[in-house]
Amino acid sequence: MQANIKLEGDHVDLATEDEITAGIKAAGTVFSEHKVDPLACAVANEKLEKDEPLTKDEALLCLIWTTADDKAFRAVTLNWLVRDVDIRLAVSPT
Numbered sequence: 001m002q003a004n005i006k007l008e009g010d011h012v013d014l015a016t017e018d019e020i021t022a023g024i025k026a027a028g029t030v031f032s033e034h035k036v037d038p039l040a041c042a043v044a045n046e047k048l049e050k051d052e053p054l055t056k057d058e059a060l061l062c063l064i065w066t067t068a069d070d071k072a073f074r075a076v077t078l079n080w081l082v083r084d085v086d087i088r089l090a091v092s093p094t
Contacts, residue, residue: 003039004094009086015076023076027089030068041065042091
């Protein structure tokens with residue numbers, strides 16, 4: 001399954017197009033390095049958020065999702081003076 005990586009949150013409109021592009025690229029790099037589908041990671045992360053049992057593979061996908069989300073956030077907010085913002089990784093099926 002393929003997915004479109006995007007950013008969402010209350011403050012995503014504060015980011016420039018270049019910052020958003022950098023964030024999406026940073027997240028995409030994490031998914032590519034681990035050779036995983038971002039949508040599979042998002043599904044596993046949703047299970048974690050619902051406190052549902054995870055397989056070992058799903059737990060790994062959650063860690064990859066968290067890493068990608070962190071890299072995206074840091075890329076978007078690089079050089080921002082404030083870090084208390086709501087910007088997070090999201091995916092949608094293509």
